[in-house]
Structure formats: C-alpha cells, structure tokens
C-alpha cells in the first residue's frame with residue numbers, strides 16, 4: 001500500500017456541528033470535489049482528518065502558499081547518481097493511489113496551480129503531467145477537497161468562477177458556545193468553567209470583526225489560551241500571550257479586548 005503512511009489509524013476527536021459529515025459522505029459517494037468554507041482555526045482540517053478516518057482513506061494534505069508552483073503539486077524530475085528521476089508530487093500521489101487530497105487555502109497558490117486541478121475536478125478525472133508527457137487517470141477512490149476562507153478574499157485574490165463551480169461546498173463557522181467549550185476542555189484540559197469564560201471572551205472578540213479586527217479569536221486560539229492556563233499561567237496573562245497580542249497591534253483594539261477579558265474573567 002504505497003500511501004500507508006497517510007492512513008489515519010486513530011480516530012481524530014471531532015465534534016460535529018451540523019450535517020457536515022452526512023453531506024460530505026454523500027458527496028464522496030460520487031467523488032464530488034468539496035470546498036470547506038470558513039474562518040481560520042474553526043475545525044476544517046480536523047474535520048477532513050476525521051472524515052478520512054471514517055472512510056478509511058489515506059489523506060494527503062498540502063498547505064498552499066503564494067510561492068507554490070504547479071510542480072510542487074504534481075511533481076518534478078530530480079537529479080540522482082543515475083541521471084534524472086521523476087518524483088510524484090503530493091497531488092499526483094493522491095490521484096494515482098486513491099487518497100483524499102486536501103489543498104488548504106488554495107487561493108494562496110498561483111493561478112497556474114489552480115488550473116492544474118481543473119481536469120481532475122470535472123468528469124475527465126485526469127491529471128496531466130506535462131513535463132513527463134503522461135496523463136494519470138484518477139484512482140476510483142481519489143477525491144479533492146480544498147479549503148477557502150471567504151473573509152480573506154479580495155477581487156485580486158479569489159478563485160476563478162470556473163474553479164469555484166467545480167466544487168460542492170460545506171460551510172464552517174465557530175461551533176455553538178456549548179460545543180466550543182467542550183472542544184476547548186477536551187483539547188486543552190482546562191475545566192468547564194474556565195472553558196466557558198474563554199468562549200465568552202472569544203464571542204466578544206468576534207463582535208469586533210469589521211470594527212478593527214479582521215477576524216475574531218478562533219477555537220484554535222482558545223485552545224492555546226487553555227494550554228497556557230493548564231501550565232499555571234493566570235487567565236489574563238494567558239489571554240494576552242495567546243489571543244490579544246497575536247491578533248492585533250492596534251492599542252485601541254487591544255484595550256477593547258482587555259476590557260472584554262476583565263468582564264468575563
């Protein structure tokens with residue numbers, strides 16, 4: 001099994017927040033490409049890990065960035081003692097061997113990269129390795145999943161309509177307060193009462209979105225705060241280190257967050 005290192009053998013902890021598991025599994029039955037939409041740190045990656053485990057499929061994850069080229073995805077010739085050898089990139093690996101390929105923040109990647117996925121995400125289901133002069137037909141189990149944060153997009157940096165329209169989409173947002181507190185307890189080890197406070201603080205920070213903050217505190221940030229508290233750092237200081245300072249440099253917003261923290265602590 002060439003992709004055995006990519007199989008998730010232990011069930012990743014995931015709290016479902018709606019019908020996302022059923023919708024994904026229905027889409028997977030037809031290998032429909034899926035886009036996970038939502039803010040940073042709200043559980044998209046954890047969800048796809050959980051789904052890959054449920055479906056018993058290997059998961060190949062690629063974090064996209066602006067310097068990423070098509071070759072980083074599909075592969076390239078490398079020099080070795082015997083001359084040049086072809087090395088499959090992560091996408092080609094997934095296509096050949098039937099993994100779920102998760103392209104995180106694909107909009108960050110250059111246009112030539114996004115175009116590579118077009119022939120894979122319509123009924124052709126093929127990947128052209130132009131440098132190798134090979135066309136790879138997707139394994140029947142292959143599925144493409146991308147993530148997309150609508151908050152970050154601008155006219156200059158957005159997926160082309162012809163890319164978007166190849167995907168079904170599942171919306172993610174922060175979990176309800178009760179669920180989010182449960183997640184923070186589970187992931188950081190803090191008590192319920194502390195997790196409840198952190199979730200209240202996060203809610204207040206999310207209300208500042210569009211009023212000086214690009215995004216409010218994510219579930220991931222709350223877990224970081226909880227982890228510091230678990231190491232003996234007082235709540236206010238933990239919030240400073242893992243929430244206020246990373247999220248903004250604006251003194252007014254820092255002070256607004258500080259007041260929210262004092263009110264909830």
Ligand SMILES: Nc1ncnc2c1ncn2[C@@H]1O[C@H](COP(=O)(O)OP(=O)(O)OP(=O)(O)O)[C@@H](O)[C@H]1O
Pocket residue numbers: 013014015016017038039040041042043044045046047104147149175183187219220223
């Ligand atoms: N529904 C959930 N069930 C379990 N854990 C969750 C859930 N939502 C968030 N988490 C926790 O929050 C952390 C951050 O979530 P995750 O890495 O999945 O975010 P993301 O949406 O993929 O972020 P990014 O867009 O920045 O990659 C996870 O490692 C996990 O600990």
